[in-house]
């Protein structure tokens with residue numbers, strides 16, 4: 001069954017209302033979902049450690065945010081720098097031995113070590129050694145997201161989140177915020193499919209539908225959908241009775 005426009009509007013509205021609740025807004029407050037301690041937030045935002053931010057974006061995989069963002073911070077403490085040129089000249093073995101000194105290593109250490117070096121090389125070779133050159137030419141949000149996606153280890157979800165963080169937390173004035181896409185993961189896809197927004201569990205369909213629903217800011221639905229996917233819309237036995245959009249969802253389970 002396809003949703004008509006009115007039903008789609010009602011679900012979109014219910015999701016945005018849930019997104020405006022303190023519970024979901026709190027997830028946006030602060031760096032990395034609001035769970036990072038202040039000294040780590042300051043390390044990124046106040047001190048403008050953009051290469052550390054790029055590294056954290058690469059490491060942001062299957063770990064709680066507060067652990068992810070602590071990794072570049074602790075590497076900086078160990079090394080005394082996060083200089084892309086010096087890091088680009090390190091070996092995988094060098095990086096792995098640094099990871100061994102961390103309170104918590106990233107997931108998949110050999111892969112992350114390789115991606116760290118490749119990311120540093122890309123910054124040296126394509127951005128004149130400065131991460132800020134990713135957005136120095138007054139690009140749109142979409143252009144910056146694509147540039148992030150060109151780094152090994154950064155897919156659509158991480159790139160969309162990184163672009164949104166640049167705009168919302170670092171206050172980088174990127175053009176055309178209608179290009180702030182939804183950050184798609186399995187939770188968001190499941191909610192989009194079950195509520196009736198899309199017919200198939202397909203990442204690209206979700207991105208297109210999010211743009212169609214909220215062209216001024218397609219990413220507005222990612223946190224409410226993520227929270228619903230995590231807390232109610234379980235793969236089996238979803239808790240539809242308590243779900244914030246339970247009254248309007250098509251419940252295509």
Ligand code: SF4
Pocket residue numbers: 191194195228232233234238239240241243244245246247249250251252253
């Ligand atoms: S939990 Fe139920 S009501 Fe909520 S989004 Fe999933 S299928 Fe819809």
